[in-house]
Amino acid sequence: MGGRIDKKGFDFKNGAYWQISSYDTALIKTLIKGIQNDPELNFGMSVREVSIMEDPRVEPIQRFFLNSPIFIKRKLEERVHHYTFSDADSGLYMTQTLQEKLENAGLDPKGVKVYFDSTYQKPSTKMINYNGIKCRASMCPVIIEGSEEQLKFAWNVGIGNSTGIGFGSLK
Structure with a gap:
């Protein structure tokens, strides 16, 4: 989130926000370790920050x-x-x-x-x-x-x- 599409492709002037979630905590740990080892992504983007979100409070x-x-x-x-x-x-x-x-x-x-x-x-x-x-x-x-x-x-x-x-x- 945080980008827009123009004629040249995606444009993330102010960076992007991704939310990645999984029920499998081992998968999340592996993903975070991989990001820490190599924060570079495609198209000139890189990860600057990772934060872990708690599950939300929910009602029935x-x-x-x-x-x-x-x-x-x-x-x-x-x-x-x-x-x-x-x-x-x-x-x-x-x-x-x-x-x-x-x-x-x-x-x-x-x-x-x-x-x-x-x-x-x-x-x-x-x-x-x-x-x-x-x-x-x-x-x-x-x-x-x-x-x-x-x-x-x-x-x-x-x-x-x-x-x-x-x-x-x-x-």
């Missing part, structure tokens, strides 16, 4: 704003369909994806529920091109219902599909 029903758009996809017959905030099944699919991630991490998936905030005044979609694949994703806060452990897990891993490449990051 918590609204989250987004750092990045939420991508939801399902394979139907031979096609992959993308879902957005305006699709009735989007909440069901976000919930199923989070439940699967919770289960894979050895956590209880029961009782968690995810849905877009229908009271948000300006939801939008963005078309993101990733490796030649156009992904329609949603910019709209989500509401997550569940235990403290489930909500903090969601904050760390993100919501929706393709969170490992940056989709669905929560503020």
